[in-house]
Amino acid sequence: MNNTQLECFLAVANFLNFSRAAEQLRITQPAVSYQVSTLEDELGVKLFHRTSKTVQLTQAGQLFWQYAGEILKLMGLSRARMQECQTALPEILGIGCHNFLELQLLQPVLRALRQVCPQVVPMVRLIPAASLENLLTDGDLQVLFSLQNELPSKVAFRPLLSCPISLICAQDAPQATAPSLTADALRHSGRIAVCPPQIYPPALSAVQSQYIAGRRPEEMLFCDNWQIAYTMAEAGYCYMVMPDLPPLRNPRLCYRPIEDLPPITMGAMYHTDRKTPLLQRFLALAEEVLAANSP
Numbered sequence: 001m002n003n004t005q006l007e008c009f010l011a012v013a014n015f016l017n018f019s020r021a022a023e024q025l026r027i028t029q030p031a032v033s034y035q036v037s038t039l040e041d042e043l044g045v046k047l048f049h050r051t052s053k054t055v056q057l058t059q060a061g062q063l064f065w066q067y068a069g070e071i072l073k074l075m076g077l078s079r080a081r082m083q084e085c086q087t088a089l090p091e092i093l094g095i096g097c098h099n100f101l102e103l104q105l106l107q108p109v110l111r112a113l114r115q116v117c118p119q120v121v122p123m124v125r126l127i128p129a130a131s132l133e134n135l136l137t138d139g140d141l142q143v144l145f146s147l148q149n150e151l152p153s154k155v156a157f158r159p160l161l162s163c164p165i166s167l168i169c170a171q172d173a174p175q176a177t178a179p180s181l182t183a184d185a186l187r188h189s190g191r192i193a194v195c196p197p198q199i200y201p202p203a204l205s206a207v208q209s210q211y212i213a214g215r216r217p218e219e220m221l222f223c224d225n226w227q228i229a230y231t232m233a234e235a236g237y238c239y240m241v242m243p244d245l246p247p248l249r250n251p252r253l254c255y256r257p258i259e260d261l262p263p264i265t266m267g268a269m270y271h272t273d274r275k276t277p278l279l280q281r282f283l284a285l286a287e288e289v290l291a292a293n294s295p
Contacts, residue, residue: 018036047061091121092121099126159266192215
């Protein structure tokens with residue numbers, strides 16, 4: 001049922017004449033007849049008795065006439081309300097993060113965004129790496145906080161923060177005062193925190209693998225996620241090999257760069273075909289805020 005069918009029915013019911021109804025609606029008489037016929041087919045009843053000289057409402061037509069006007073009004077009201085809602089809806093910015101560290105890094109950027117763009121509502125997703133990249137490609141996310149890695153087609157990367165790969169441990173852990181921190185020196189220097197492979201972004205996964213390979217089970221502490229790994233490291237049970245994000249350093253932990261590993265870059269991934277003014281403003285804010293919060 002659509003508004004054209006209802007308008008044609010009401011016009012014919014008013015004039016009891018298809019030609020005059022067509023004149024009022026400014027369409028052809030066959031078009032009016034067609035709309036009424038399709039409405040009758042949809043309702044499964046005859047709405048008019050038609051002869052060569054007269055048109056009369058059937059009993060079903062009289063019953064439907066009581067509702068048709070209200071239905072048409074309700075359709076118009078619904079359309080108007082939906083248009084009002086569309087103009088009143090906030091602008092959404094979909095942002096993805098892989099882990100709680102990226103989420104914490106995002107917090108001051110979101111605060112700045114709220115101040116300069118109060119009409120924008122961020123929609124933040126915290127899910128595994130592969131799923132986030134799919135959402136970015138499909139357009140469900142506009143920007144993805146991520147360590148730099150191989151980019152999908154038509155996806156660009158904006159560097160925001162240089163992060164040395166560091167040993168992170170408790171302040172009183174033996175590794176905190178080790179004379180040298182190289183990949184070889186760390187292979188058998190205590191228990192390392194290990195998270196499931198899907199937890200690590202690709203740029204970090206390869207780094208983790210070289211520290212885990214060949215270790216005995218007692219030299220590893222398996223953790224479900226990074227939050228647990230950080231908690232266990234702070235309690236002195238293990239150390240981690242992770243990016244050092246200067247704005248998020250925990251004063252109860254020690255951060256020591258690993259000498260023979262180059263730093264990796266934290267930044268924002270976005271689809272080049274969807275670089276809107278809002279996204280450009282967000283990227284500029286992220287760069288400004290993270291630079292201000294870094295030592």
